[in-house]
Amino acid sequence: MAYIELRNLYKSFDSRAVLCDMSIDVARGESLVIVGGSGTGKSVTLKHIIGLLKPDRGQVLIDGHDLTSMTEVELNNFRRRFGMAFQEGALFDSMSVFENIAFPLRRHTKMSEKEIRARVEECLEDVHLHGVEKKRPSELSGGMRRRVGFARAISLSPEILLFDEPTTGLDPVISDVIAELIEEMDLKLGVTTVTITHDMKVAFKIADRVAMLYKGQIIEEGTPEEFQQSTNPIVQQFIEGRAQGPLTDNE
């Protein structure tokens, strides 16, 4: 049985349809990457998986639990099973790096101060950062901010990790470092991950399965190899990053 199931999701904002009968499954332990152009509903999809948005119609099933029928409190508790890394890190700028990573531990566990310190160090180790505990998020570079965001996301040992555009705005080398880090975390922690990106290089590197979102629907999905060999002209145009093709014809 699929671990994450999105079933026939519909979502519109101010009468603009973003998701239109969108369905996809993710198996336990799998790494799914959803690709697609800007404004195709990638972020909206990710926010549905963690219940930050409610669909107008359709179901979001996580391990058999329907998020759409949960109360605010149930959903809040259920989210402990998730870790989410945001596009720019979304670190709490009023707190230091240490406080950021310790935040979920302080709120949701009964760990002692010593245990928290050890766990924070461990998480920072996992993302290969050292000696930044006392720094403020504003003192960090873009790549470091994201890594701290990863560390915060894994601090409660979640079952599902979500990455929102993990490499957008980073230089190619740092992008590759981040992609390797995601791959490494995925293997080490044995979690189910869903990543959204428009960076095909990153997608092929970290994915067990790639899916493409276009006009609110999944138009192609498969292993990286299958995806690359897709005969769908839209998919091919996107992979190659060409200006001419079906993606741009009707704009």
Place this chain on the structure above:
Amino acid sequence: MNTILESIGRTFLRLFEQTGLWFDALWRTIAWMFRRPYDFNEWFRQMVRVGVDSIPVVFLTTMFTGMVLALQTHQGFARVHAEQFVASVVALAMLRELSPVLVGLMVAGRVGSSMAAEIGTMRVTEQLDALKALATEPIQYLFVPRVIAGVVMLPFLCILGDALGIYGGYMVSVKLLRANPVVYKQNTFQFLQLADVWSGLIKAGVFGLILTLTGCVRGYYTTGGAEGVGRSTTYAVVSASLIILLTDFFLTKLLF
């Protein structure tokens, strides 16, 4: 003609929407108030921010208002040789009306706006989503401590304002207008009832709720980047001030 009607319609729809959001937030804040975990440290921090840090502003506004009130009423009452009522008028006006309203308006400007800016910035930088993703409801983590701080601290600020306003009036009357200090003191308390004090404090508590919740709600529903944060901040002060002044009338009518 149609466009005028449309814009009137839109304005009313917006007004109803905002009112709905406000009461929805109030309900959710109350519901989340009684759930674990309780952030007593954060409650305390917000109380310092709303209460202690507002003391200088409250000090100046209420003291000078008491002083000018004594000057003005003395001017008027001297014409009918009723100077002895200055003390009572200053005390009644400060306790029942001026201290709670002035404190409410000043703190709305000082604290309500900064809450809107703070939470609004968290919205546009996805920090509110990050809170939710970390299984922390923003209503519980951000709204509850702020609203509690407002409801608890405003009455204390109001007491301070009462004392300072009455003292300001006394100083002006005695030192400047040569009133008899013993008689003035006597007149200050002669006609006072306990209800005068209580009604002012209840008002202050309600204003504390209004200004903090309005700041939080405006911040929470911020859209559109830095400009949106600026808009929310302005709206928070303007709408909180308006609601305070409107509520003031109805509360006064209700309490007496």
